[in-house]
Amino acid sequence: MSNSMWGGRFASGPDAIMEEINASIGYDQRLYKQDVAGSIAHARMLAETGILTEADRDQIISGLEAVQKEIDTNTFTFSRALEDIHMNVESRLRELIGDAAGRLHTARSRNDQVATDFRLYVRDAIDTLLAQLKTLQLALVTRAEEHVETIMPGFTHLQNAQPVTFGHHLLAWVEMLGRDFSRLEDARKRLNESPLGAAALAGTPYPIDRDMTAKALGFDRPTANSLDSVSDRDFVLETLAAASICAMHLSRFSEELVIWSSAQFGFVKLSDKFTTGSSIMPQKRNPDAAELIRAKIGRIMGALTSLMIVMKGLPLAYSKDMQEDKEVAFDALDSLSLSLAAMTGMVSDLVAVPDRMRESATAGYSTATDVADWLVREVNIPFRDAHHITGQIVALAEQKGVGLEGLTIEDFKLVDQRLDSRIHKVLTVEASVAARASYGGTAPAQVAFQAARWRERLTGEKTEPVAIGKKRKHGHGDGGA
Numbered sequence: 003m004s005n006s007m008w009g010g011r012f013a014s015g016p017d018a019i020m021e022e023i024n025a026s027i028g029y030d031q032r033l034y035k036q037d038v039a040g041s042i043a044h045a046r047m048l049a050e051t052g053i054l055t056e057a058d059r060d061q062i063i064s065g066l067e068a069v070q071k072e073i074d075t076n077t078f079t080f081s082r083a084l085e086d087i088h089m090n091v092e093s094r095l096r097e098l099i100g101d102a103a104g105r106l107h108t109a110r111s112r113n114d115q116v117a118t119d120f121r122l123y124v125r126d127a128i129d130t131l132l133a134q135l136k137t138l139q140l141a142l143v144t145r146a147e148e149h150v151e152t153i154m155p156g157f158t159h160l161q162n163a164q165p166v167t168f169g170h171h172l173l174a175w176v177e178m179l180g181r182d183f184s185r186l187e188d189a190r191k192r193l194n195e196s197p198l199g200a201a202a203l204a205g206t207p208y209p210i211d212r213d214m215t216a217k218a219l220g221f222d223r224p225t226a227n228s229l230d231s232v233s234d235r236d237f238v239l240e241t242l243a244a245a246s247i248c249a250m251h252l253s254r255f256s257e258e259l260v261i262w263s264s265a266q267f268g269f270v271k272l273s274d275k276f277t278t279g280s281s282i283m284p285q286k287r288n289p290d291a292a293e294l295i296r297a298k299i300g301r302i303m304g305a306l307t308s309l310m311i312v313m314k315g316l317p318l319a320y321s322k323d324m325q326e327d328k329e330v331a332f333d334a335l336d337s338l339s340l341s342l343a344a345m346t347g348m349v350s351d352l353v354a355v356p357d358r359m360r361e362s363a364t365a366g367y368s369t370a371t372d373v374a375d376w377l378v379r380e381v382n383i384p385f386r387d388a389h390h391i392t393g394q395i396v397a398l399a400e401q402k403g404v405g406l407e408g409l410t411i412e413d414f415k416l417v418d419q420r421l422d423s424r425i426h427k428v429l430t431v432e433a434s435v436a437a438r439a440s441y442g443g444t445a446p447a448q449v450a451f452q453a454a455r456w457r458e459r460l461t462g463e464k465t466e467p468v469a470i471g472k473k474r475k476h477g478h479g480d481g482g483a
């Protein structure tokens with residue numbers, strides 16, 4: 003059968019293999035809302051500029067609305083012989099309203115049409131992701147506010163380094179997501195130009211009004227070069243690049259959740275809703291959601307790589323290669339959206355185990371730096387020398403098989419006469435975190451301040467920092483204010 007839309011010059015239609023490789027309707031049917039919206043804006047503009055009669059416009063618009071309703075309600079029959087969403091919609095429009103349908107494609111081409119549809123789709127996807135990012139950030143800020151004073155080990159090289167507060171750690175994730183947010187927002191700004199009216203590649207001889215269609219579709223302005231308009235997929239690439247970085251972040255959080263929820267760490271308990279049992283080991287609670295989010299970066303970054311390679315070396319303007327832009331992008335954007343939803347659920351449901359965290363924070367001589375800092379501050383020793391003296395103190399503690407707090411004043415004096423009883427005060431993990439009150443540091447007061455700053459930013463409501471010192475169990479250090 004000859005293709006009814008462009009089949010005029012073909013004696014016999016594409017064979018089954020050609021149809022299979024050529025058709026995109028299997029996946030681009032997702033663009034139907036954008037396709038209908040683009041066509042309605044185009045028809046209105048054609049009538050406004052006198053290219054189409056008002057009667058034809060009205061028929062076309064009500065026909066397009068009927069098509070959209072059919073697709074919405076699953077009563078539309080998609081045809082692979084009609085290749086893609088654009089021709090499926092137009093063909094059905096013709097069935098519904100007759101000849102007027104044939105006038106809709108005046109002054110446009112599928113090349114500017116698909117570029118328009120896809121921009122609208124990616125813009126919607128960005129808006130969804132932005133809202134989801136905010137929701138996840140707010141969930142994290144809420145947990146951070148609960149844990150401004152909860153002490154956990156801070157790591158470098160995954161070795162105990164210095165104690166930090168759990169709230170501080172959670173807010174580090176909020177910062178990472180904040181950058182993801184601004185990257186997507188930034189991509190959205192550049193995306194928001196309308197390619198509609200670029201036509202096949204060179205523009206059109208009809209007196210169209212591209213500003214009008216741009217405005218109707220919520221674009222800031224029309225694109226300025228018709229060749230670029232139909233051959234540009236930067237807007238997808240930028241979005242996928244931002245999505246990849248975000249997925250990388252989620253993968254890192256997930257890894258931490260996997261580690262923290264292990265028996266060896268036991269810092270958090272993940273809820274039943276986001277874990278699964280084992281079919282043979284009844285005691286198990288596997289962090290499957292975290293593991294799957296950890297893995298999603300594979301397909302999300304795969305989409306970026308895939309499209310980058312599709313676009314590489316393509317001459318201007320449109321080439322059919324570009325049809326390969328959609329499947330991978332849909333999959334990547336879906337995957338990121340699902341990951342954000344699952345991460346939000348996990349964060350909201352997780353139960354922290356502060357006692358385990360604190361116990362772990364005291365291991366590994368985690369306050370050794372505080373001893374060195376004390377020597378600098380109180381005895382005015384250069385930091386390098388203080389570091390050396392502290393190294394000897396740690397060695398002594400190791401030798402005696404105790405933590406730093408297990409050393410007596412005599413022990414300290416054995417290493418350096420200038421150490422005195424005041425040193426015991428700086429050895430607790432509470433004193434250690436409270437001391438780190440520099441801007442952006444881990445002290446509870448700083449964390450409360452930053453949490454309030456984020457809450458205000460995310461909700462737009464004036465927010466006071468949560469109070470410090472209310473719930474403290476191990477009571478050392480003043481927490482600052």
Ligand code: ARG
Pocket residue numbers: 026030085086112113116320322324325
């Ligand atoms: N289905 C096509 C795509 O996704 C639409 C554009 C087709 N244009 C063309 N000249 N064949 O890219």
